[in-house]
Amino acid sequence: MSGAEVSPTLALSSSVDLNWRVDGNGPVVWLLLNGAGLPLEFWDGIASALSAQHTVVRMDQRNAGKTRASGSFSLTDVAADAAALLDHLKVERVIVAGHAWGGRVAQVFARDHPHRVAGLVICGTGGQFPATTSAAALTSLREAGRSSDRTRWEAALEEAWCASGFSARDPQAFQALSALMWPQAQAPARPSRAKWDSQVAPSASYWGCARVPACLIYGTEDSQGTPRNAEDLASRIPGARLHFIEQAGHFIIREQAAAVIALMQDFARSLAEETS
Numbered sequence: 001m002s003g004a005e006v007s008p009t010l011a012l013s014s015s016v017d018l019n020w021r022v023d024g025n026g027p028v029v030w031l032l033l034n035g036a037g038l039p040l041e042f043w044d045g046i047a048s049a050l051s052a053q054h055t056v057v058r059m060d061q062r063n064a065g066k067t068r069a070s071g072s073f074s075l076t077d078v079a080a081d082a083a084a085l086l087d088h089l090k091v092e093r094v095i096v097a098g099h100a101w102g103g104r105v106a107q108v109f110a111r112d113h114p115h116r117v118a119g120l121v122i123c124g125t126g127g128q129f130p131a132t133t134s135a136a137a138l139t140s141l142r143e144a145g146r147s148s149d150r151t152r153w154e155a156a157l158e159e160a161w162c163a164s165g166f167s168a169r170d171p172q173a174f175q176a177l178s179a180l181m182w183p184q185a186q187a188p189a190r191p192s193r194a195k196w197d198s199q200v201a202p203s204a205s206y207w208g209c210a211r212v213p214a215c216l217i218y219g220t221e222d223s224q225g226t227p228r229n230a231e232d233l234a235s236r237i238p239g240a241r242l243h244f245i246e247q248a249g250h251f252i253i254r255e256q257a258a259a260v261i262a263l264m265q266d267f268a269r270s271l272a273e274e275t276s
Contacts, residue, residue: 019066024051035100039065074200097121124225127203208236219248
C-alpha cells in the first residue's frame, strides 16, 4: 500500500460505493472513523500529522461525504465496510479511532474484529447518558440552516457543539469547521440516501466491551459525548486511559487538534513499546 493513495470508490455491493483515502506509508496503520454525517475531511489536520510517520486510512461512511449508498444501515454494517476496505488495502491490523458517532462504530469494529485492533481511541462519543446540549441552540441551528442565515447558524453551532469562546479563541479553526458543516455547502455533494437504523446494534451491545488498549479523549465542555459518558466508558474498559482537554467541546478533534494529536501519538508509541 503506497502513501497518499486516493481512490474514488470501492464497490462493496450494488447499493454501496465507498469513498476512501490513504495518507502516509508508515508501519503503524490508523483507521479514522467520522462522526455521523461528517466527511472524511473532518480528520484532515490530525490525519496530516499522523501520516508524517504512520499510515492513515479514512472513509466516508454510508451517510456522509462522497460515498454512494441507499437503504438502511447499522453500526455493524459500517464496521463491516471498514473491514472490507482494510481487506482491499491488505491491511491486517490497525489502531482504530472514532470521533462522536464514529466512536460507536470503532467500538463495534473492536467487538466484531478484535484480531485486527491493536488499540482503540475514542473521542467525544456518547452512548449511555443523555446529551446536555441546549434545546434552544439546536432549534436555532436548524432554523438558521433552513433560512440560510449563516451568521445566526454559526452562533448556534458554537453554542450547541463547541466550547465557549471557540470562534474568538481560534477563528481560523472555527471557520474551517463552519465551512465543512454549513448545510448549504454539504447538500450538493451528498449523494448518499442511506439512513441509520439505531435499533440494530444498540449501545448495550458494544459500549465498553472492548478488551484492547484504549485511549479516551474528551472535552471538558462536550455536551454530547459528556464527561459522564467518558468516565462510564473508562470504568468499563480495563486499563483505559482517560484524558480530558480543557476548552474543548464535542468537536474536540477540530477545537484542540494539537492536543489530540499529541495524545494519539503518545498512545501509538506506548503500544509499540508494549509489543517490543
